[in-house]
Amino acid sequence: MRLRQVHNSSLRSLRSSNPRITKSLDTHKHVSNEKHFNKPSLKTDSDIVKSNIAITNYMRIGQCDSAQRLFDSLSKRSSVTWNAMISGYLSNNRFELAHQMFDKMPERDLVSWNVMLSGYVKNGNLGAAKLLFDRMPERDIVSWNSLLSGYAQNGYVDEAKMIFERMPQKNSISWNGLLAAYVQNGRMEDARRLFDSKEDWAVVSWNCLMGGYVRKKRFIDARRIFDRMVVRDEVSWNTMISAHAQCGELMEAQKLFDASPKRDVFTWTAMVSGYLQNGMLDEAKKVFDEMPEKNSVSWNAMIAGYSQMKSMDMARALFDAMPCPNISSWNTMITGYAQNGDIAHARHLFNQMPHRDSISWAAMIAGYAQSAHSEEALSLFVDMKRDGERINRSTFTCVLSTCADIAALELGKQVHGRTFKAGFESGCFVGNALLAMYCKCGSIDEAYDVFEDMADKDVVSWNTILAGYARHGFGEKALSIFNSMKAAGVKPDEVTMVGVLSACSHTGLVDKGSDYFYSMTRDYGITANAKHYTCMIDLLGRAGRLNDAKNLMKNMPFEPDAATWGALLGASRIYGDTELGEKAAQMIFQMEPDNAGMYVLLSNLYAASGRWGDVGKMRLKMRDSGVKKVPGYSWIEAQNKIHTFSVGDALHPQRERIYSFLEELDLRMKKEGYVSSTKLVLHDVEEEEKEHMLRHHSEKLAVAFGILTIPAGRPIRVIKNLRVCADCHTAIKYISKIVGRVVILRDSHRFHHFSDGLCSCGDYW
């Protein structure tokens, strides 16, 4: 704190050097005038100063009305009086009133212009700021610095650099402005080059560079900067402490905490959230209790920690105990209740809270949507406008992405309609959200309609529709999108190529995929990343070239991650290579010990090759390691509701109708030649498992329910949280043919379009 004061006071003396000169000139003028005027004018001037101070103080405590009343009552005002009003209004977010003052004032001085300029910048109106800057009768270094930061804050890094180069003079604020422009926009290499180009950076600039490295998770670079600092203020220590806490190095964080010269609420809160992020709730609570002073951020961090650990009672106790909960505290509680499935408590708090912002509404809407209450979600969306909360583009984007997550197509369509009515359909943000919603909800044709109608498509739009086709199993279509994209002059990026390679993989185009993979550096300047390699391993594996896949993995320039091993495991499963599958699964267990899906995959692999002893061992291993199999469930949207099914579901109101329909289907399937693969492998399975296998899986129940409720001619869209079961996959192919319906199933990995006895995945997934 002391260092910060030293720093600020040196700035202040710099800042005041000019006014002091002006003042002495004023005094001089005044003395010469005194021959003609009598004392009152001197008295009036000191009165003006007094009222200026009073205005500033009123504004500082937010009493704009009192300031305005005082201003109106004055008989004499100087330009400082006007400037104090303008600046006060701006700092109280009363932009319109500030603007009116600026227009009305009789004589504007340089400060008036600078105040307005920074007002526009803070208001995010860069265009107006630029116009004002051009209109200014004169400019000083303050004007230039304001404009520089305006460009930087709005992401115009190169323009900021041009301003910096055009500046007649530069001071430490200007240098810091350019550095911050790079850091804020993630251009750390440029920031570093600038930083190394000169000495004598201010402490804030050191902090700025260090903070940039922390945000990029480049903790070693951050620490090097910290160690090189000759002068450190509290912010420097706090940044470094939170960096160590974030990456789980709590011992080191604690060491710096103990060594830091002064600890403020930031320092303490950084330690609390460090422990929370690493799941150490008790330690976090201990530090929290020891904190000498807490503010709402500290309380909210602790509350969020409890709610993430599903301890809503503890979270609630803290919430009730905290002195002044702010809007974030309420939002944290609502989100916590909603995510823990307690929608009633969430709604109760939502109704009680004094003010709601767009985050409160989004949390509540998402809560309803995720707990299968789409009607309430939509009606809340409608209520929002009535409550006075403006529905803006980001609200639509947020609601659409909720629809996408839960594949609520009907709800999504209604939101689409409202988006259109509100005039928000144009623009990439909402357009891409719509596009993604239709893709993820399984309606690839509607996604394409949106895509075609988009006036301005960016690379994200192209990537979304391309990956959409690939995930739906329409590889050829995905590749033709890729060609149109190139023809439209849009440069493919890394994400595009992931889509292209996975399209080739899903379509079995091994040679074409390899060509793209090996030529993308030359053609588009894209270096293969882990995802590209994973696609290639998947592609080779699918084609049965397991050795090539293994070799590619051996030769890739980075360590394989769980997804890469997963691709190899998938291939071994299809081609029955138990040895390779075992190796891959072991690697995945090491990296993701909680990944229950892998135990299931591996034990299925054993079962397929008749190794029943190993299947049993897997079961024991799973039990001993405490991993809980994630229960599989499926859901379907019908009659404005989301219907959820679990294996052998006994809760659904229409279960009897569904089960008898499945019996009937079973007979017809057998006539067509269907043999249940589960029944083939039953002979060596324990009783409990047998029963499990004989019961209908959730996806089959949902499909049957869909056929019974969704009007003929419309596809049946089902979503499953895990991968589709192989037996159900076969069964649904038969069912699609028997009843003449299209079934679109989204599982945790991709889409399956079942139609006339076939699936778009080509039985590889």
Next chain:
DNA sequence: ATAGGGTTAG
């Protein structure tokens, strides 16, 4: 007495 930059905790 009025004006410019930046960094840390939810």
